[in-house]
Amino acid sequence: MFRRPHNILTTKSESAKRLLLSFLVLSILPMASFNTKTAPAFGVKRVVIDAGHGGKDSGCLGASSKEKDVCLAIALKLGKFIEENLKGVEVIYTRKTDVFIELHERANIANKNKADLFVCIHANSGPKGSRGAETYIMGLHKSDANLAVAKRENASILMEDNYKTNYEGFDPNSDESYIIFNLMQSAYQEHSTKIAQKIQNHFKTIGRRNRGVKQAGFLVLYRTTMPSVLIETGFLTDKEEEKFLNDSASQSKISSAIFEAFKEYKQEIEKNLEGMEEIPVKKETVKEKKQEEKEVQNPPLYDYNDDTKVKKQLAFKVQLFSASTQMELKPENFKGLESVREYKDGSIYKYVAGNAKNMEEATQLQSEIREKGYKDAFVVAFYKGKRIPMSKAMKLMHAEK
Ligand SMILES: [Zn+2]
Known part of the structure; x- marks a missing residue:
């Protein structure tokens, strides 16, 4: 009755044809009017500054100092710089004191205050000779060293009472947990990278060794709904750096470098907004297409059979965007993608593509789709045709192993 969805996007020659077709369609039709960009809608007016660790969680240790104290000192100085020099930014x-706060609560503070930016301040620990500053954004680690930093920072949850329920079974020591993680992040990567690069540039100008912008799966970042970065300001395990990080004047230098980066980022974002005719819409909302609204009979998400095994009822797809009006599932409406399906979440239509049977396939699919221009596309899981959390999907996958 229904056309079977393609297993993976399209073959190479097919996709080349598709690309040509979508190019032709685009040159004839006016530009599609939906927008899935996630630029802060009204500029950068509110920043949440998160001093790492605190209370019973000391963070990493230097010879004579604790990470939690260094983080707090730099965070307070940064906040003061912003409050005194950027009127209109909250x-x-x-x-603001030496207290323990759970990681999910930190993200929660940023989310419920609708912050435009989330900045976490930390200090590092590493093997002999490790020096310098690095800024992390949420993403899949590209080296074991980056993963090690995330594992150490995430270990804070082991001091929390209900970490197993609060983090949906996340195990800070399991490599696999970090793979699932990567699939959850996505939407704010572009802006997070922008501010991270600026921070590293300003660190260079104050003479810090630049270890670059890096990615890893940090629990404190993954649930934030705004651009967010985690700064490792320096190594407490290095004698010279420990001295530097604990010196009040040097802490001011570090804070002022972050402040300059923040100021530049804010100006850039707000300048871009002025130049636009319309304010970009927030994630999950789109401008309505100017076309006659008609009832569209779209095919179901995917075929599954109640009699078959769990895995056959599971599907991983890549979400492209959401829309308030229903769209016809024609490839030309979706940059030439053929296997697009829709599901409804309340009154919102969500469009997904592909049909992957496992995480590896899904990750591959996500990068293919991002390359096609859906930069914020991310993996979602379904069970018996219903959207389920990624952690539940993983449990179901493992249940049948
Ligand atoms: Zn830390």
Whole structure:
């Protein structure tokens, strides 16, 4: 009755034809009017500054100092710089004293205050000779060293009472947990990278060794709904750096470098907004297409059979965008993608592509689709045709092993 969805996008020659077709369609039709960009809608007015660790969680240790104290000192100085020099920007701190705050609560503070930016301040620990500053954004680690930093920072949850329920079974020591993680992040990567690069540039100008912008799966970042970065300001395990990180004047230098980066980022974002005719819409909302609205009979998400095994009822797809009006599932409406399906979430239509049977396939699919121009596309899981959390999908996958 229904056309079977393609297993993976299209073959190479097919996709080349598709590309040509979508190019032709685009040159004839006016530009599609939906927008899935996630630029902060009204500029950068509210920043949440998160001093790492605190209370019973000391963070990493130097010879004579604790990470939690260094983080707090730099965070408070950064906040003060912003408050005194950027009128109209509200600063919210996750902590201003030596208290323990759970990682998910830090993200929660940023989300519920609708912050435009989330900045976490930390200090590093590493093998002999490790020096310099690095800024992380949420993503899949490209080296074991980056993964090690995330594992160490995420280990804070082991001091929390209900970490197993609060983090949906996340195990800070399991490599696989970090793979699932990568699939959850996505939407704010572009802006997070922008501010991260600026921070590293300004660190260079104050003479810090630049270790670059890196990616890894940090629990404190993954649930934030705004651009967010985690700064490793330096190594407490290095004698010279420990001295530097604990010196009040040097802390001010570090804070002022972050402040300059923040100021530049804010100006850039807000300048771009002025140049636009319309304010970009927020994630999950789109401008309505100017076309006659008609009832569209779209095919179901995917074929599954109640009699078959669990895995056959599971599907991983890549979500492209959401829309308030229903769209016809024609490839030309979706940059030439053929296997697009829709599902409804309340009154919102969500469009997904592909049909992957496991995580590896899904990750591959996600990068193919991002290359096609859906930069914010991310993997979603379905069970018996219903959207389920990624953690549940993983449990179901493992249940049958
Ligand atoms: Zn830390």
